[in-house]
Amino acid sequence: MGVIARRTALTAAVLGAGSAALAGCGSPLDPRGGGGGEIALTVATNAISGGKNADEAEWIERWVIPRFVARQREQGVDVRVDFLPSGVDDEQYKTKLALDLKAHAGPDIMSLDGIWVGEFAQAEYIKPLREVAGPDVADWAGWRQISAKVRALARFEGKLYGIPAGTDARVLYFHKPLFRRAQLPVDWQPGSWQDILDAARKLKRLQGVIPLQINAGTAMGEATTMQGVLPLLFGAGGRLAKGDRWYGDTPELRAVLGFYRDVYRSGLGDPKLQQEAKGRDKSFERFAEGSLGILAEGDYFWRDVISPETGIAPMKRRDNDVGYALIPARARHEATGGRDHVSLSGGAVHVLNPHTRHPRQAFELLTALHSAPALKARLGDAAMITERDDVNDAVLDKDPMLRFCADKALPVTTFRPPLAAYTAVSLALQEATARVVAGKSPESAAQAYRKELEEVLGGSDHIIG
Amino acid sequence: MRTGTNPVPALLRGIGAYVLVALALAFFALPMLWLAAAPFDAHPGVTASLPDFTLANFKRLWNNPNAVDSLASSLILAVGSAVLVVGLSALAAYALSRVRIRGRDGLLYALLLLSSIVTGTAAMVPIFLLAAELNLVDSYLGVILVLTGGLLPAAIFILKDFMDTTPRSYEESARVFGASPLRVMWDVVVPVVRPGLATVGVWTIAQVWGNFLIPFLLLRSPDKSPAAVVMYTFYTEGGQPDLALISTFSLLYSLPVVLMFLFVSRRYGFRFHGGIKA
Amino acid sequence: MAATTSSADPSPAGPQGQETAEKGKRRQAREEPERDAAGLGRRRAAAFLAPALLLVALFLVLPAVWTLYLGATDYRLTGIPAIDPAFVGFDNLTKALGDDGFWRSLRLTLVFVLGSAVIGQAGLGFALAWWMRERTGRLRTTLEVLVMLAWILPSSVVAFLWIAFLDRDGGTLNELLRTPGAAWLLDHPMLSIVVYNIWRGSAFSMMLYSAALGNVPASHLETARLAGAGGLQQLRDVVFPRIRGHILTNLLLISLWTFNDFTPFLITAGGPDGATETLPVHIYKTALGSGELGYGAAISFLMLLINLVVAVIYLRLLGQRNKSGTAGKKSRTARRKARGSGQKEAA
Structure with missing residues (x-):
């Protein structure tokens, strides 16, 4: 009988004790924190030290949290974060x-996108900030530094749900040495889609060079919508x-899809690159090694991807070799609002859990993540467009490219509509571009998009045109 | 292959067979080359090539806060699940094999089919809410129980077959000497079906070792993340893989299951039904 | 998440494997396994079963049934339906059945199963088992270990190996074949994942067939071997009838397994443009990508039904084949009778 009976009993005991022990202590899932007088808070972002967004993770763990805890202790509050x-x-x-x-x-x-x-x-997973943390939230001094435009990132149906954590902008990057070889100006600033196509045609004469990369297809995911379809769509008014x-x-x-046709059906772009699961990474590598002429990307491409020291596709001579220009409207004044140029922006938002047990301290921690000293510490020597104007004034001068984004691109930028159906709509747009790249006409791709919309929105009630 | 009579076709056939075997060897070995080369390369790309030899990647990985811990977590999850799966499925399989229960086979097949739903993404909400309800979120136990539940039907299926083919005569004689059923099972049946138990154990460990979704959904503390989850963190903001870390980690991540397989197959024999000559 | 998706599983063939699910009750009493040699008795047998069944009921049956229920709602992960899902009955099912995307995924899945499992893994697995059957030595061990390694490595690692292997610029395959720039995953996406899956899963068939061949009396194998030029025919007449049960059980398991396999997603992400979007990938994209959990659950249900059909077909075939196997020459009447009665005999 012996062994196995004892084993079974043991297993039962382990199972029983395990669940009992678990029931007893507060798991991190439980926002109310552990027992005792200590106030426990947790912060989550999609960052991990030693992995994705490592510097953000390290900044929160080593800079924000210790200082916050120390400050609270000075005020006689025992906090664990x-x-x-x-x-x-x-x-x-x-x-x-x-x-x-x-x-x-x-x-x-x-942190939410x-x-x-x-x-x-x-x-109802999240609630407006005022409802969670009380009317005092309006008193935070930092609000004055966050422009209304950036604040819009955290707004839904007129209510503010959190504090935006910086923003970004999309521009056209071009490879200056290739431009020189193609006898194109290195201070290039296209004024229309035609200018882009003309430049691409000249680049095409160079051996082994893909002239232009405007993201298309579903493999690129949201990058197709953000860096491709939407800037073009808004550029066409x-x-x-x-x-x-x-x-x-x-x-x-249809005009946007027509532009895709012009690019991918006349050899100005590489259709294969749009289909590969790692196509976007490849486009980065190509650009860095000088076999891709023009690339539409966000500012993190500059900050992160081709950063001379820390980039994934580092370019030692980035500051000399890489040019940048605003994405032009289809033609002068044709962009939405009669503008000449467009950009697209996004960014993360830090929100509070509506079920937090310590809304006051949680809000204080939230503002601690957005104080000017904290943001400066986060950036160190690097630059980035933060949510705060005062920080931007100080840090953006370190990097003319980001200064350019903040001064030139942000004024003409647009944010995506914060609607639940967006993800599905975005996918439908990606599919429309994929169809064009695969050889369908822009007209039929646009019609297919309309049909797809009906499917994802459940009928025509929510469709215009 | 034909003996004696005509050596030429035999020779040709022999050569043909070896060419095919060489092709098979190449087919199975080639994709794995990268795993052998890239971790030791100072600048790994996607091509498997003689490395620009370095051990720096291992050092970097060693310094990565999550990598080493994650292997320990994987080990806990895998061993925990394997113990439960092997133990419970052996008991169940023995009972099913020796006692006639109505609708038994139908039930087993139904469970096997259901297990394909539970392992899919569509079931994640029910699984998560169930675990939350039972207070099993962020505990190894929760992950182990969910995984065990999913793997048990298959394990019982495999083991029942092993049990079916074991000779009954020993059990009967043991029973004549007054041994209890559990004793009979432990002393008589278990030694005979050991290769089966080993197979199920290795299989469970391999399944748990590679599982991403369940631990990802149910665990919260970073130090509990198993290797399958951590493997996905070696990306940068733009989503580019860090090939040096990934290849090195892949190698370390694979080693335990490979060693376990080699050990088990040497010690117990790793095979399916038919390995036991009833 | 990949590895377990395949838990529709390995199991050896055995007497009970040759039985159809729905015909289980008709099991012949003369089969030995029923003998309660240890004197377990029903009550103790139930006690032996209880822990496993309890776990399975709680962590498998409950979530599975819950998922099936979600399939009848418009439940989403976020947005308004997340708090207030509406019961939509069969709407999700009719939506799926009217969706070209679903049918395309189903077709791709069938191609994947047929090409990589039924033909590829079973064929290569048998060839390997046949070659290894009475060989020893380093070559055999090396080959066996390599085949097993492909099976045992974690999915995420394996996915990376194949991405690197097939890469357009600088992948090992292109280096070897001297075909720089050949985009295997783009130009031949299905072929790529089919070949990948043959590589990944042949070990299982190899093991199962090795075991099966081990049960074929040596004298029969000798006959097959001595047959010389007509070897294949001998194989068909002498060896296959003896291992028919194993073959079908193997096919059943690897088919179900492959049907539910998610790993291709890790290699191709379902692309290019959905060319490798098999059903599990389709469900993943629906449930996680678009957050349509209700709809995703409904597709899961359809997939379960298809699995069921596949299983039943195999199990019927198993009964039928066994019958004709023992009868030697298949007569039409015998076959019809077998199909009709669904009874089987031991091979």
Whole structure:
């Protein structure tokens, strides 16, 4: 009898004791924290030291948290703050947060992509900041430093849900040595789509060079929408949504798809690159090694990807070899609002868990993540467009490229509509570009997009045109 | 292959067979070359080539706060699940094999089919909410129980077959000497089906070792993340893989299962039904 | 998440494997396994079963049934339906059945299963087992270990190996074949994942067939071997009838396994443009990518039904084949009778 009976009993004991022990202590899932007088808070972002967004993770763990804890202690409050790192795809990170919030648990403070704010708010996973932390939130001095435009990232249906954590801009990068070889000006600033195509045609004469990379297709994911379709759509004077209704098969969309056709069907872009699972990484490598002429990308391409020291595709002579220009409207004054140029922006937002047990301290920690000294510490010698004007004034001078983004691109930028259906609409746009790259006409791709919209929105009620 | 009579076709056939075997060797070995080369390369690319030899990648990995811990977490999850799966499935399989229970096979097949739903993404919400309800979030136990539940039907299926083919006569004689059923199982059946238990154990460990979704959904503390989850963190903001870390970690991550397999196959024999000559 | 997706599983063939699920009750009493040699008795047998069944009920059946229920709602991960999901009945199912994307995924899945499992893994697995059957030595061990390694390595590692192997610029395959720039994953996406899956899973068939061949009496194998030029025919007449049960059980398991395999996603992400979006990938994209959990659950249900159909077909075939196997020459009436009665005999 012996051994196995004892084993079974042991297993049972382990199972029983295990669950009992678990029931007893507060797991990190439980935002109310552990027992005792100590106030426990948790912060979660999609960053992990030694992995994805490592510097952000290290900054929170080593700079923000210790200082916050020390300050609270000075005020006689005993606080313990834990950082919950992640280092996964955004979709997976989002799923995990949504599940936690659904179970009325999860971290006290979390970072969301600005585009998720709407759907999380609709699901009542998050609540307006004022409802969670009280009317005092308006007293935070930092608000004055955050422009209304950037604040819009954290806004849904007129209410503010959190504090934006910086923003970004999209521009056209070009490889100056290739431009010289193609006898193009190194202070290039296209004024229309035609100018882009003309430059690309000249680049095409160079051996082994892909002239132009405008992201297309579903493999690039959101990069296709952000760096491709939307800047073009807004540049053609089109719109994506109005209220909660989406534009369907419009002349502007057809124009955008026509541009894709011009690029990919006349050898100005590499259609294969648009289909590869790692196509975007490859486009970075190509640009860095000088076999790609023009690339539409966000500012992090400059800050991170081709950064001379720390980049994934480092360019030692980045500051000399890489030029940047605003993305032009289809033609002068044709962009939305009669503008000549466009850009697109996004960014993360830090929000509070509506079920936090310590809303006051949680809000204080939230503001601590957005104080001027904290942001400066985060950047160190690097530069980035932060949410705060005062910090931007100080840090952007370190990097003319980011200064350019803040001064020239942000004034003409647009944010994506914060609606729950956005993800599905964005996918439909990516598919439309994929069709064109694969050889369909822009007209039929636009019609297919309209049909796809009906499917994802459940009918035509929410479609214009 | 034909003996004696005509050496020429035999020779040709022999050569043909070896060419095919060489092709098979190449087919199975080539994709793995990268794993052998890249971790030792100072600048690994995607090509498997003679490395620009360095051990720096291992050092970098060693300094990575999550890498080493994650292997320990994986070990806990894998061993915990394997113990539960092997133990519970052996008991269940023995009972099913020796006692006739109505609708038994239908039940087993139904469970096997259901297990394909639970391992898919669509089931993540129910699994998560269930674990939250039972207070099993962020505990190894939660992950182990969920994984065990998913793997048990298959394990019982495999083991029942092993049990079916073991000779009953020893059990009967043991019973004549007054041994209890558990004793009979432990002393008589277990030694005979050991290769089966080993197979199920290795299989469970391999499954748990590679599982990403369940630990990702259910664990929260960074120090509990197993290797399968940590593997996905070696990316940068733009989502580019860090090939040096990934290749090195892949090698370390693979080694334990490989060693375990070699050990088990040497010690117990790693095979399916038919290995036991009833 | 990949590895477990395949838990529809390995199991050896055995007497019970040759039985159809729905015909389980008709099991012949003369089969030995029923003998309660240890004097377990029903009550103790139930006690032996209880812990496993309890765990399975709680952590497998409950979430699975819950998922099936979600399939009848418009539940989403976020947005308004997340708090207030509406019951939509069969709407999700009809939506899926009317969606070209679903049918394309189903077709791709069938190609994947047929090409990589039924033909590829089973064929290569048998060839390997046949070659190894009475060989020893270093060559055999090396080959066996390599084949097993491919099976045992974690999915995420394996996915990376194949991405690197097939890479367009500088992948090992292109270096070897001197075909720089050949985009295997883009130009031949299905072929790539089929070949990948043959590489990944042949070990299982190899092990199972090795075991099966081990049960074929040596004298029969000798006959097959001595047959010379007509070897294949001998193989068909002498060896296959003896291992028919194993073959079908193997096919059943690897088919289900491959059907639910998620690893291709790790290599191709379902691309290019959905060319490798098999059903598990389709579900992943629906449930996680678009957050449509209700719809994703409904597709899971359809997948379960298809799995069921596949399983039933195999199990019927198993009954039928065994019948004709023993009868030697297959007569039409015997086959019809076998199909009709669904009864089987031991091979």
